[in-house]
Amino acid sequence: MEGSEILELYEIQYSDLVLLSSSLSSCSHQEEMIMENLGPTGPGLLAIANVPDVSLLRRKLLHLSRRLSLHRPEDRKRILREHKxxxxxxxxxxxxxxxxxxxxxxxxxxxxxxxxxxSHRVDSHLNLENVNIGSTSDFQDDGFDDLENMFKALGFCMMELGLCLARICDRAIGGNELEQSLLDSCAAKGRLIHYHSMVDSLVLREDGRRKGSSKKHANNHARSEQKLSKGANLDTNGNEVRPCEIHPNLWQQWHYDYGIFTVLTDPMFLLSSQQTTANTEFPISSDQECASPSGHSYLQIFHPNKNKVLMVKSSPESFIVQVGESADILSKGKLRSTLHCVCRPARLENLSRETFVVFLQPAWSKTFSISDYPMEYFKPGCQPLEEAEENNFVDQDQNALTREFQKTVPPLSARLKDGMTFAEFSRETTKQYYGGSGLQSNK
Structure with missing residues (x-):
């Protein structure tokens, strides 16, 4: 789907976001644009640009993602333990x-x-002045010494962005349920993600073959080769999922996030190479930062109002904010969650993708009421096939995509019941996606 239509995100400047979130007035043009893009007729996401003092921090943290992923397991365990x-x-x-x-x-x-x-809305005692970011010349070193502080500093910054946006949306919707729900949760989840290139997969496979028993790896070798050649599909929890018939080569399968907001960095792309020398036991893998080969993020969304797949494009070093299903529910449909996936570039086996994500969610005990929720939003994320055919919708690719969504994405109506807590909703969602009989389980 690299030929998909490009969606250039609506972008708000950080300074304007802060001013708008602290303003007592409403109905500004920017507020209207935010609600239009996050609401039921929009794509369900936007970008925040020119956040101060985070450019170098973002770059260094994202560079560490791949290096940590390919580290020797015993060293990686130690680093993770030391940095919590x-x-x-x-x-x-x-x-x-x-x-x-x-x-x-x-x-x-x-x-x-x-x-x-x-700036006081999150724990800011670990501000950027306390983080040894260094310079771009440090990227050749492992640079894990300040990993925990860098992780927290960028994470707290992104939590602030989500809180500011929640306040703006609350004012447009009425009340303060989104912001208060975030604060009541007392925590967000930060996740540093490295999407593997095929070269990375080769390094990991060769490393595993050396460490494991020859018999075990002999039995699994054919299966590994087959997965590697196809690009094995895993969800972000590491579960192998049934390959998508329409898009067989995805880094991440189609799904909805079930929190309030997901805040993520514009991705970084790395070109990697592998070589083995006589003096090393393991292959040497190096990387070099590069621009997106297609000029977009490789984040794909399904736009329900347009009934089509769009490829997301954001400005370099901006932050993307996506609406999750909890915000959809709490806002009574005034915000709409985003069905999305991450696709792998074709014919670029040495390209990896790095990103940092913060998931903002309500407290586990938060109770959902659906008495005022629009029932039509309970449908799956795209136009039902029968309705498309009745409307003489002749695009065969789109009909095939509709069938694929119906087979792999459990509808909200099957996962949400009135009076459910967020904990119950998240468990049911995970079960229906990835459980033993889930739509994206390894059957």
């Missing part, structure tokens, strides 16, 4: 499509300590 990071993918699986490193990011001391000034 975990992983939500099985890093022992050499056929995984992505490596992910996660941390809970806590708001300062709960809602009572949050002040009006945006």
């Amino acid at each position: 990071l975990g992983s939500d993918v099985p890093l022992k699986n050499p056929d995984r499509n992505a490596s992910s490193f996660a941390m809970q990011l806590k708001y300062a001391h709960g809602p009572e300590s949050i002040e009006t000034k945006p």
Whole structure:
């Protein structure tokens, strides 16, 4: 789908976001544009540009993502432990499509300590002045010494962006449920993600073959080769999922995020190479930062109002904010969640993709009411096939995509019941996507 129509995101400047979030007035043009892009007729996401003092921090942290993913397992375990990071993918699986490193990011001391000034709205004692970012020349070193502080500093910055946006949306919707729901959760989840190039997969497979028993790897070798040649599809939790018939080569399958907002960096792309020398036991893999080969992010969304797939383009070093299903529910449909995936570039086996994501969600005990939620939004994320055919919708590719969504994306109506807590909703969502009988389980 690299030929998909390009969506250039609506972009708001950071300075305007802060001013708008602290303003008592409403109905400004920018507020209208925010709600138009995040609402039921829009794509469900936007970009925030020119956030101060984070450019070098973003670059260094994203560079570390690949290096941490390809580190020797015993060294990686030590680094993760020292920097209070975990992983939500099985890093022992050499056929995984992505490596992910996660941390809970806590708001300062709960809602009572949050002040009006945006910079005080999260725990800011680890500001950029306390982080040894270094310079671009440091990128040749491992540079893991300040990983925890860099992770937190960028994460807290992105939490601030989400809180500012929640306040603006609350004012347009009425009340303050979105912002208060974020604060009541007391924490967000940060995730540093490396989407593997095929070269990375080769390095991991060869490394695993050396460490494992010859019998075990002999039995699994054919399966690994087959997955590698096809580009094994894994969800972000590391579960192997059924290949998408329409888009067989995805880094991440089609899904909805089920929190309130997902804030993510504009991705970085790295070109990698592999060589083996007589003096090394393992292949040497190097990387070089490059521009997106197609000029976009390789994040794809399905735009329900246009009933088509769009490829997302954002300005370099901006932050993308996506609406999750919890915001959709809490806003009574005034914000619409985004069905999305991440596709792998064709014919570029040495290209990897790096990003940093913060998931903003309500408290696990938050109760959802659907009494005022528009029932038509309970449908799957695209026009039903029968309706498309009745309307003489003749685009066969689109009909095929509609069928694919119906087979792989569980509708909200099957996952959400009135009175559910967020914890119950998230468990049911995970079960229906990736559980033993889930639509994207390894059957």
